[in-house]
Amino acid sequence: MRRVAHGVQRQGWEQTNASLGLTYNATPLADGRVLSYWREGPFYDFDLDEILALEQAAATLHRMCVAAGDHIVAGCPRRDRTVRRESYLSAECWPDTCLLAKIGVPEYAHEQVIRTWFDGDKDAWTHADKDLFGAHTHAPQTPDYSPSVYGRFDLWYAGKGSTPKLLEFNAQTPTALLESAVIQWSWLEQTGQTHHHERQWNGVHEGLVEAWRRNMAELRAARPWLPERPTIYFAYETSETSGEDRMNVAYLMETATQAGFPTELIAMSQIGVDQVDGSVRFQQGQFEVGPQIDVIFILYPWEWLWNEEGGRPIFRNMADPTKRGTVWIEPPWTAALWSNKGLLPVLWELFGDKPEGELLLPAYFEKPATMTSYAKKPIWSREGANVELVRDNVPLVANAGEYGREGFVYQELRELPSFPGAEGDCHPVLGVWMVDGEPAGLGIREGVGVDGLITRNDAHFVPHTIGSHL
Template identity: 90%
Template sequence: MRRVAHGVQREAWERANAALGLTYNDTPLPDGRVVSYWREGPFYDFDLDEVLALEQAASTLHRMCVEAGDHIVSRCPRRDRAVRREAYLSAECWPDTCLMSKIGIPEYVHEQVIRTWFDGDKDAWTHADKDLFGAHTHAPQGPDYSPSVYGRFDLWYAGKGSTPKLLEFNAQTPTALLESAVIQWAWLEQTGQTNDPERQWNALHERLVEAWRRNMAELRAARPWLPERPTIYFAYETSETSGEDRMNVAYLMETATQAGFPTELIAMSQIGVDEADGSVRFQRNQFDVGPQIDVIFILYPWEWLWHEEGGRPIFRNMADPTKRGTVWIEPPWTAALWSNKGLLPVLWELFGDKPEGELLLPAYFATDRPATMTSYAKKPIWSREGANIELVRDNVPLVANRQGDYGAEGFVYQELRELPSFTGLEGVCHPVLGVWMIDGEPAGLGIREGVGVDGLITRNDAHFVPHTINSHL
């Protein structure tokens, strides 16, 4: 792994990138400057065996996360209760007895996190059917299906001779997908910075198309009343004004379209619930309530939605025992069990003393942090884009990102592993490697880097830098 500082710079590269969808390249800084999000010229180069090591690490981490999800679910008292749609206000879970409560997930959400976690696993779901639905006469017949299409592991990695380390798992709403799948591939095609037949670790587009086909086939098997090609809605939050969310969602929608499904791009504000029957519908405007939404992808954090007024009716609809409620992609368990930083101490508890634990950094909930941990990253459980994260080295603050409103939900402490340093024209650059998981399998790589000591925390102003395999430069 090396950083090539002086690669080919394309003429009018901004226009070329924008034509492919990177319309959010200009990043405003607090001091009023505007910088380019995309790095043109520098790139990272890998040996093939380094890529294979990253791929193997991601596969192992995914298996570990599945076990961690089972563990978190097993620690919820509602795991052994019958679903009662009228029982949303009852209290059975407390932080000292339920991991989901400990990391701030509202109790009314737990049952559907558990149900969707078991969806698709026929053996586990048979057990869950008995536990969750008890003797209900309207219990579902056979397993349901709640597809998870994509996610991204953010890894520390310093090249050959080092072991990748998990920093966090962006399992529900990762962006930088368009850059990873399309923009950096076009950059490679146009610059020819390697002659290796492998060229770049990037099978994202093809894997996404296939993921939609496979997951929708599984969904139709579980819900045979769905049309052969149901419309998949894709929703984004229009208050995000840079265009990043919209273009990432539009790209995902394009892969579903190429998979053969009708699609529709909508705003989150156009998702409504029919008060008469509780169905989730596409609301074109305040006067026109459109068709029921059978399947929808949202680029919107579940931890926001379940605290909003509209959250409860959505979860009631999801609990429909006839399985005719809306299917949400990504399902709520991806946020509840994987996308929060509470996953990190759970993984360490389960695997810290096992061989695969070498892929982890010691991590603890705040109440469990040992006094001997003097160098650490202090991370809010629900932090995004590096917000409110603090790095401490030998009990001395190193750098902190004060932007954001996270922290009231609690913190985890992860052993400090400072990002690798590469010297470039921009200064000392610190890359974090984002390994994309498509349909549960590693499929490609995207790299973001910060500069200087502030760049040790990967923030929303970090730059995207393309990569190659075995460059001739």
């Protein structure tokens, strides 16, 4: 692994990238300068065996996360009894006895977090618990299906001779997808001859197209009343004004279109719940309720949604025992079980003393007295907000933000590698894309200087190659 600082810049690269969807490259700064999100010129180069090591690490981490998800839901009191709708709001889960409660998931959401976690696992629906999770009757239930299409492991890695370490799992709303799948691939094609390279770890696009086909086939097998090719709605939050969310969602929508499904792009504000029958519908105007939404992808954090007024009716609709409620992609378990920092101490508890534990950094809900160098991370946080790094009990760098109400985790400090750059030391974090549960490609973000040790929203995206001769 090396950072090649002297790559040739393409003529008109800004326009080329924008034509492919990277319309949010320029970020105005307070001092009047404009920051380029995309790094044109520098790139990272890997040997093939390094890429294979990253791929194997991601596959192993995914299996570990499945075990961690099982562990978290096993400790929820609502997992161990037949739940009736009349007990929907009764309190049974407390932070000292339920991990879901400890990490801030409201109790009314627990049942559907657990049910969607087990969707697709036929064994979970064929034994004594087959009428769990909101059934009105004792009639046997058949397996449902809650598709999960993609996620991203953020890894520390310093090259050959080092072992990748998990920093966190962005399992529900990871962005930088367009940059990873399309923009850097176009860069490779356009610069290969000049830069003497032709390979990149990038099967993200093809993987996404196939993931839509496979997951939608599984969904139709579980819900045969759906049309052969149901419309998949794609929703994003329009208050995000840079265009990043919209273009990432639009790109995902394009992969579903290429998979053969009709799609429609909507705003989160256009999702409504019918006050009569509780169905989730596309709201075309303030008083005009449109068709029912059978399948929808949202680039919107579940931890926001379940704390908003509209969250409860969505979860009631999801609990429909006839399975005619809306299917949400990504399902709520991706946020509740994986896309929060509470996953890190659970993984360490389960695997810290096992061979797989070499892929982890020690992590705890309470900081041990002996831990002097650590990253203090909010259980819920995005883009490095409210993260603090401490080295030998001395604060190193910290970010402001609005997170931390649900508490923090403490992860052993592993400072990102340093590579010399024109603006100072560059610190890359490696994002390994998981598509349909399989490692599919790599995207790299880098910060600069001490502040760059925490990967923030203004960190640059840098392309990569395998075996460049430059």
